[in-house]
Amino acid sequence: MELDNLKTIWKEQQTLAPETDPARLSDLLRMGSRGPIARMRRNLRVEAFLMIITYIPTIIAYLTMVGGHLWLISLFLFVVLSLYAVYYYRKDLLLGKMQCVACEVRSNLARQVRTLRKYIRFYLWSGTLVILIAILVAWETLRYSMRLKAIPLHWWFQPAFQLPLISLFAVGLFYLNKWYVNKLYGRHVERLEKMLRELDED
Amino acid sequence: MQPADAQDPFIHLVNDHRNILYKICRMYGATEPDRQDLFQEIVIQLWRSYPSFRGEARFSTWLYRIALNTAISDLRKQRRRITPVDPNELSAPLPDIPYSTEKDEQLQQLYAAIDRLTEVEKALTMLYLEDKSFHEMEEILGIPQNNLRVKIHRIKEKLRKMTKEAAYGIR
Secondary structure (H helix, E strand, O other): OOHHHHHHHHHHHHHEEEOOOHHHHHHHHHOOOOHHHHHHHHHHHHHHHHHHHHHHHHHHHHHHHHOOOOHHHHHHHHHHHHHHHHHHHHHHHHHHOOOOOOOOOHHHHHHHHHHHHHHHHHHHHHHHHHHHHHHHHHHHHHHHHHHHHOOOOOHHHHHHHHHHHHHHHHHHHHHHHHHHHHHHHHHHHHHHHHHHEEEEEO | OOOHHHHHHHHHHHHHHHHEEEHHHHHHHOOHHHHHHHHHHHHHHHHHHHHHHOOOOOOOHHHHHHHHHHHHHHOOOOOOOOOOOOHHHHHOOOOOOOOHHHHHHHHHHHHHHHHHHHHHHHHHHHHHHHOOOOHHHHHHHHHHHHHHHHHHHHHHHHHHHHHHHHHHOOO
């Protein structure tokens, strides 16, 4: 079969595509995208919403409990929530810049690879840091409430024991996060990079 | 959200160019539900980008960009993923399925061969078969024309080998 013949056959398949019902198309236009980036943004917003509905009542509860004596805990939690807000905002911003579907295919792929790499780096480093800060704040909150209730602090609550433990935990968390991020996006980045290389090679 | 009065001309344009969408979905979707999902996603992306279409490029060029970008960078797992192969490694001919006419059979052989190409090769094949000029291909894909010529030549060779294999070397 010669390729010129194929061109003719290709063009003759016009009749295979019946006119799409305008009502169906109109319905489609009201639907949200189910593309990967749209889904990532939706998941991010759900995650942010869950954080807000978990943290806000806790902050209010600590602020109003025991005649407002636990306001410091509320402040800690508010700082953590603020960090998460910056974290989600930055991630959403990166996702918004991730694709330009109306651009040339090559430049869109290059943009996706560049932004996704940036997104992964941000996810890895700031994600690990925010989780670590949240845990440290929770730990300090526990110590603080124990002190308030005059509960004696055991030797394993002392910084000399805790610091190496926290450092070890931070390293473990980093690698766990790295594995998770790679599992989520690793293959997709590789696929995009492979396509970009294929477009660039002579 | 675009104004409602923009809907009718947009739907009209999509219907006018439905063959392009149909062919891209047929090329990139492994199964009928995959093709329907892809069609839906392309139409949504076209509608979202519609306000940015200022007529600087031809509508078809703009449509090709959006449709190919959507098809190529889709992260979703398809129901049946096809692994591209080197035509030289094809040991057995592509499966022979009974078709009503010779042209249908040839078209199915062509699609079967295209299924074995990479996503980038599929895009180039699509534009080649649609008789797009190298200038327009460059506008859509963003690859220099010299590079495009080399790639098209390689793909033609690859397709020729694969379709010949499929037809037992008769044609």
